[in-house]
Amino acid sequence: MTTHTALIVDDEPDIRDLLEITLTRMGINTLTAPDISSAKKLLEEHRPQLCLTDMNLPDGNGIDLVHWIQQHTPCTPVAVITAYGNMDTAIESLKAGAFDFVSKPVELPRLRELVNSALKLSEPKPELEIAPDEPGLLLGKSAEIKRLRNQVRKLARSQAPVFISGESGSGKELVARMIHLQGPRRDGPFIAVNCGAIPSELMESEFFGHKKGSFTGAVDNKDGLFRTADGGTLFLDEVADLPIAMQVKLLRAIQEKAVRPVGDTKEVPVDIRVLSATHKNLPDLVQEGTFRQDLFYRINVIELAVPPLRERPDDIALLANHILERIAREYECEPATLTPDAIERLKDYEFPGNVRELENILERAFTLCDNDQIGASDLHLGNAPTPPGLGGAATREITRNAEQADVPDGEIDLEGYLETIEKQAIEKALEATRWNKTAAAKRLGISFRALRYRLKKLGME
Template sequence: MTHQTALIVDDEPDIRDLLEITLTRMGITTYTAPDLTTARALLEQHKPQLCLTDMNLPDGNGIDLVHWIQQHTPCTPVAVITAYGNMDTAIESLKAGAFDFVSKPVELPRLRELVNSALKLSEPKIQDSAEADEPGLLLGESPQIRKLRNQTRKLARSQAPVFISGESGSGKELVARMIHMQGPRADGPFIAVNCGAIPSELMESEFFGHKKGSFTGAVENKEGLFRSANGGTLFLDEVADLPLAMQVKLLRAIQEKAVRPVGDTKEVPVDIRVLSATHKNLPELVQEGSFRQDLFYRINVIELAVPPLRERAEDISLLADHILQRIAREYECAPAKLTPGAIERLQGYDFPGNVRELENILERAFTLCDEDFIDAADLHLGGGAIPGTPVSERSSDTGTSEAPAPVPEGEIDLEGFLENIERQAIEKALEATRWNKTAAAKRLGISFRALRYRLKKLGME
C-alpha cells in the first residue's frame, strides 16, 4: 500500500493539532502550515495526497489555495474547512475546484469519511482512468463527446453536486453513472430515481424511509433512497418534477447530510454525492416560482450539458453498430448491419428523442427487416405505416378468419390486452405449422427475426 500523506493548513494551533492527531491515528503522515506561503512550499516539496485548508488565513484565504493547487498540483484533492452554516463559501470553494468541504466545529466521523474518499483518488485505477480517454459508457469520437468524457473525468474527482442538463433521451443518466464509476465512490451504490414517477404522497417515505407503524400501510421499517445510496451516489433524474414541499425537505437533507425517516424523531447521517438532471429549463422554472432558487443554487454547483444527438451526427454509425450488437445478443440472432444509405438517412435525421429514439428505431428495423442488412427504407423515418406494429394489429393473413377479441368493459390494461391477442395469434400460427418458426413467421406476415424477437419479448420461447 502507498504511504499516505496530507497537508493541514490552519492558523489556529489547536485546530491544527486536532486534525493532525485524527489523521495520524488513521495512519497518515501529516505536514502542517499556518499560512498560504508555507502551504505552497510544502505542496511543491512533498506532493501530498490530500490538503485540508481553513478558509481564513493570515496571507489570503482557502479559495486562493484551491486555485493555486488547480494550477500547480492538480492531482492533490483539497478540502476546505468553512465556518458553520456558511454554505455560500462552501459552494464557492467547490466551484473553484475543491474536492469537498467540512464545517466547523469539525465532526470527526465526517472528517474521516472525507479523508478516506479523498485518498481513494490516488489509487491506481482512478489515476489510470483520469489519464486515458476511455469511452466507457459514453461512446463516440466527436469533439462534443470527447469534451464531455473529459469533463466527467474531472468531475469524478470532486464531491461537488453536478446538475446535468440535456434533452430527453440524450444520455444524462449515463453521464451520471460515468461520474460515479470514475470517482472514489465507485465501490458504493449508484441509486437512480425518476422524481416524476413517485406519487407526491409517497415521496417523503421513498426518499427518507419510514418507521414501522408510522402511517397506514407502513408494515415494516423502510430504508429510503438516501440511505440506500449511503457511501455512493444518488442520481435525481427529472428533479424539476419535485413538488415545492418536497424541495424544502430535499434541500435540508442535502445541506445537513442527514435524513429523518417518517415517524422518527432522530436524524440519520448519510454520506452521499448528489447528481441531478432534467430536460426542462430549470432557471426558467426558478423565475416562475415553481422551483426553489436555494435548491437550484445547491444542486447546480457545477452544470454539465449533454449534447443532443443531432449535434454529433458523426457518432451515429458507431452508436448504431453498438446498439445492433446488443439487440442481436439479447434476442440470440445474427447481428444486422446498416447499409451506407441507412447511415446517411440517420445522419440527416433530427432525432428529437436522441439516443433513446435511435435505439427504438434500430430495434424496430432489426425485427422487421428480412435480410442481415438494414436499408434506409427499413428505418421508417419518412412516414407511412407505423413500424413495430404488434402482430395483433396487422392486417396480414394469419390463416384464420376469426373476429378480433372483444374489448372488455371498464378500465383495461391496453398493453397486456394487446400482448394477449398477439400471444394467441402467434400460438395459432405455430400450431398450424407444427411449430415451424419460419413457416409461422410467413403465415403471420412478419420476418423470422421479428418472430424470434416477439417470442423472446412475450416469454414464449
C-alpha cells in the same frame, strides 16, 4: 502498503494539532502550514495526496489556495474547512474546484469519511468499459463527446453536486453513472430515482424511509433512497418534478447530510454524493416560482450539459453498430449491418428523442430487414411507427382476431389488449405448424428473426 501524506493548512495551532492527531491515527503522514505561502512551498516539494485548508488565513483565504492547486498541483484533492452554516462559502469553494468541504466545529467521523474518499483518488482505477447492455452514449469521436468525457473525468474527482442538463433520451443517467464509476465512490451503490414517478404522498417515505407503524401500511422499517445510497451516489432524475413541499425537505437533507425517517425523532447521518438531472429549464421554473431558488443553487454547483445526438452526427455510425450488436446478443441472432445509405439517412435525421430514439429505430429495423442488412427504407424515418416484426399476413391475422374479440366496456389498457390479440395470432401460427418457428414465421409473413423478437418481447419463449 502505500503511505499517504496530507497537508494541513490552518493558522490556529489547536486546529492543526486536532487534525494532525486524527490523520496520524488513520495511518496518514502529515505536513502542516500556518499560511498560504508556506503551504504552496510544501505542495511543490512533497506533492501530498490530500490538502485540508481553513478558509480564513493570514495571507489570503482557502479559495485562493484552491485556485492555486488547480493550476499547479491539480492531482492533489483539496478540502476546505468552512464556518458552521456558511453554505455560500462552501459552494464557492466547490465551484473553484475543491474536492469537498467540512464545517467547524469539525465532526471527526465526517472528516474521516472525507479523507478516505479523497485518498481513493490516488488509487489506480480499473479501465472502464461500456457494458454490452448500455446504449453507449459516451462512445464517439466527435469534439462534443470528447469534451463530455473530459468533463466527466474531471467532475468524478470532486464531491460537488452536479446538475446534468440535456434533452430527453440524451443519456443523462449514463453520464451520472460514469461520474460515479470514475470517482472515489465507485465501490459504493449508485441509486437512480425518477422523481416524477413517485406519488407525492409516498415521496417522503421513499426518500428518507420510515419506522414500522408510523402510518397505515408501514408494516416494516424502511431505509429509503438516501440511506440505501450511503457511501455512494444518489441520482435524482427529473428533479424538476418534485413538489415544493418535498423540495424543502430535500434541501435540508442535502445541507445537513442527514435524514429523518417518517415517524422517527432522530436524524440519521448519510454520506452520499448527489447528482441530478432534468430535461426542463430549471432557471425558468425558478422564475415561475415552481422550483425553489435555494435548492437550485444547492444542486447546480456545477452544470454539465449533455449534447443532443443531432449535434454529433459523426458518432451515429459507431453508436448504431454498438446498439445493433447489443440487440443481436439479446435476441440470440446474427447482427445486422447498416448500408451506407441507411447511415446517411440517420445522419440527416433530427432525432428529437436522441439516443433512446436511435435505439428504438434500430430495434424496429432489426426485425424488419432482410439478409441481415438494414437499408434506408427499413428505418421508417418520417413515417408512422410500425410495430416491429409484423408483416402483412400477421397483421391480417391480428385484424381477424380483433374483429372476433369482444372489446371490454369502459376504460381499457389498449397496449395490453393489442398484445393479447397479437399473442393469440402467434399461438395459432405455432400450433398450426407444430411449434416449428421457421414455418410459423412464414405463415405470419414475417422473418424468423422478427418472430424471435416478438416471442421475447411478449414473454412467450
